[in-house]
Amino acid sequence: MQPLRQPLPASRRGNPLPAAPLLALLLLLLALQEAAGAPAGSGGPEDSGWRQDTELPRQLLSQAARVALHFFNFRAGSPSALRMLAEVQESRAWINQKKERKVDLVFTTELYNPEEGNKRLGKCSARVFFRNEKPRPAVNVTCAQLIEKKKRHEEDYQLYKRMKQLQNPVDVVSIPDNHGHIDPSLKPIWDLAFLGSSYVMWEKTTQFLHYYMAQLSRVKQWKTNDDAIDFGYTVLLHEFSTQEIIPCHIHLVWYPGKPLKVKYHCQEVQTPEEASGTEEGSAVAPTELSNF
């Protein structure tokens, strides 16, 4: 792939031209990064013959943006500054003989927890590399700052304090409850859980499977020697396009401003089915859920 040499194609969405330079900038930056050996894994032009993908399913663009955001949210490690997808604005995709896909995107984001009356949109650009059916797509993502750093640190610290004040064990059945309600006092748990789940959802995403957080249960918090938040929970992930509900046990350790540490184990009820409709193996009996 020679991004620097090729003229930038007209965006299929008919976006006004001023937005196109962002994509060009991304390609430039990524080309430079690749030159420096970043592990996005595309190799040189002689490797697997990338060609532009004109048959890209529409949904794949949103999915690519979402997985880029899962990765971004995890790396940012900030439960008060979580972002969600607003709209994909520009995209370009390539496919190779091995059916691997590369997607370049520019998209807008909303804050997961918007401030009162403030629905500012953020902007991100990303390259997502799906290795055929394999999970854990390689993601390069950059987002323009949406919340002032100082404010973000302060809000994270507030959240941290509220977590520390919660009783243990947290006396709650599930978050949200079956009617979709999250008690304000429990919101920090949800936000931190979403942060931890972002890591899991990124790792599990493939070209054919993507995830949403459905519900949390069995929340446990442990004391630590160093004042970090040490917290375990079970999250039910909703898997597209199989419609399966995947329970995952997640254990995370967090301190404001420090990278998030996550360990997890998801119960695989059965093998995921792909769009090609291959016959499944015999159903696996659910294994015992491991306890922390």
Next chain:
Amino acid sequence: MIEDVQSLLDEEQEQMFASQSRARSTRTFNYDTYHTLEEIYDFMDLLVAENPQLVSKLQIGNSYEGRPIYVLKFSTGGSNRPAIWIDTGIHSREWITQASGVWFAKKITEDYGQDAAFTAILDNMDIFLEIVTNPDGFAYTHSKNRLWRKTRSLTSGSSCVGVDANRNWDAGFGMSGASSSPCSETYHGKSANSEVEVKSVVDFVNDHGNIKAFLSIHSYSQLLLYPYGYKTESPADKDELDQVAKSAVAALSSLYGTEYKYGSIITTIYQASGGSIDWTYNQGIKYSFTFELRDTGRYGFLLPASQIIPTAQETWLALLTIMEHTLNNPY
């Protein structure tokens, strides 16, 4: 499923009953909260009792576990008039759909005689509304597993329960886009129409013979879809369906700015075989659409109750668009 959650859900249900008293009229019924099967069935009886000239309740069958399956008929007379069909709750965990169905039922009785455009529709066509298309699944989401999707039928030779009622229709049945494993959420069942919940509707549609629009309501993703799901070939009426979808989505958005995408099932969401609207379209019901209501994943199936009425209101505008088009384009 996770064992602890069961007993904890029972507890929650007790609390829910304690804090709710039975509505004595559809005027005092709470539209902005989620209800149990019993409460919805009571609501139907109240609505019929309050509007005997307009509304009647039909039983189209019994579920696998023996629960009655009801359809509300809204009619201002005539004999077997061309009709609109709307179903909600075929996937039991999609609670926003049954809740919206309840709201639609009430809305119909409010707007007839008040809203000129809607009165014209109901003066010429009948509306059939099946609010709880999968009553066994719905009861199960209240008692045991909030995220249950399928029916509750038993499959011989398997310990797993239930069939995906929207993979069980006779359109591309068993092809790519459904699972042959009984433990899967998209299990298509051992044969088309094996599920009584599906067969009841199929029989009704066939016996009626004059249904002109068939609208199946699901959540979530914010989409308006037309056939096909089981094959990439476009339906013959693709251009018209696309135009109708475009107008319906515009009408929906006009209320709260909620953004929907639209297109055929297979190109917009994923390949899915044995779906209801593919069958109804193949039967000649041209205006066959599937809705996926709010949201786009933030709350998913657990959409906060505060969003019930806004969702129902905006969806109603899309339904009206489709119903009007059906009225004005007889075939």
